[in-house]
Amino acid sequence: MKEEFGTLAISMDNHHIFFNEAAINNRAKGFIFQATTLEGNNRIAWLLKAITFIDLTTLGGDDTETNVKALCYKAVNPISLAFDFEKIRTAAVCVYPARVEDAVSALAEFNGQDVEVASGNKL
Incomplete structure (x- = not known):
């Protein structure tokens, strides 16, 4: 820099x-x-909205299909609400390229096709 x-x-x-x-x-x-x-309901609404901008990441070299599946479940269900509200999900899951298929499959299983999968290769 x-x-x-x-x-x-x-x-x-x-x-x-x-x-x-x-x-x-x-x-x-x-x-x-x-x-x-922010106060009251406005604060709650903005905090819930903030969750939708989060990328959950697992970049362990020893990641397994089970780890990726758990991450995807958390992305589709990041918070349990005691009241009825629109579905809250994270923006994406980030995984190593070798785990992209696992992530896509898990998100489909959890009805989370609207959650993006991010990955990349070394430039």
Whole structure:
């Protein structure tokens, strides 16, 4: 990483990505302020919404089909609610490429086809 003119620059394989760190920090402070000022039902609704932005990850080199299946179950059923509310799910599960098929199968078994599967290979 290299800092230039108040921005954070990351170079990977001749690609350069620049971030305005001050703007990111200010935006994050705004989110934190908003989250701490919410009350009652609004706070509950936003906390439930936040779950839908989470990626559950298992990147153990010794992952098994059983571990991936448990992760997928948690992604489809991340929280048990005592009241009727729209289905809450995480955004994705992240697994090693060798476990993508296991994740897709498990999500289908749990009726979680709307949960994404993320994976990748080393660049």
